Amino acid sequence: MRPFFSILFSGLLLGSLAGENARAENKPQATPDFQKDVLPVFEEKCIRCHGAKRRDGKLDMRTLAALLEGGVTGPAIKPGNAKKSLLIELIHYKEMPPKKKGPFITSTELEILRHWINTMPDKS
Ligand code: HEC
Known part of the structure; x- marks a missing residue:
């Protein structure tokens, strides 16, 4: 892979991991019954x-x-x-x-x- 693409790719990967973490911290959302x-x-x-x-x-x-x-x-x-x-x-x-x-x-x-x-x- 050319350097430009590998940097872009790792940026996307990190971004999606950060998104996962944010979601994990916010749950559980609804009040359990x-x-x-x-x-x-x-x-x-x-x-x-x-x-x-x-x-x-x-x-x-x-x-x-x-x-x-x-x-x-x-x-x-x-x-x-x-x-x-x-x-x-x-x-x-x-x-x-x-x-x-x-x-x-x-x-x-x-x-x-x-x-x-x-x-x-x-x-x-
Ligand atoms: C295999 C049987 C068994 C299972 C399964 C079990 N317990 Fe117990 N539990 C006991 C026994 C025996 C005692 C009394 C222990 C003692 O007095 O030292 C106890 C005591 C307790 C107490 C304290 C009661 C008191 O006022 O002293 C609580 C709270 C409790 N259990 C919660 C749970 C929860 C929550 C679960 C499920 C995740 C669970 N137990 C599963 C056998 C069990």
């Missing part, structure tokens, strides 16, 4: 131990009300504050689901969960 965006993740990865059959740590994850009530340690989520939510903390430090059990929460799912809690109105 418990039934539609959150519950399916919990059903797949948490509810077999925190639902109808078992309620480990006395935590039921099937409804928002039950999550707000929480388990033996207290509320699993703190509306408006993902950082102070036990549920996020335990996923972040890979305590939940318990080690070696899986299936694990992906980083995209964790972002959705954080966003869901951060955009939740704090009624306390």
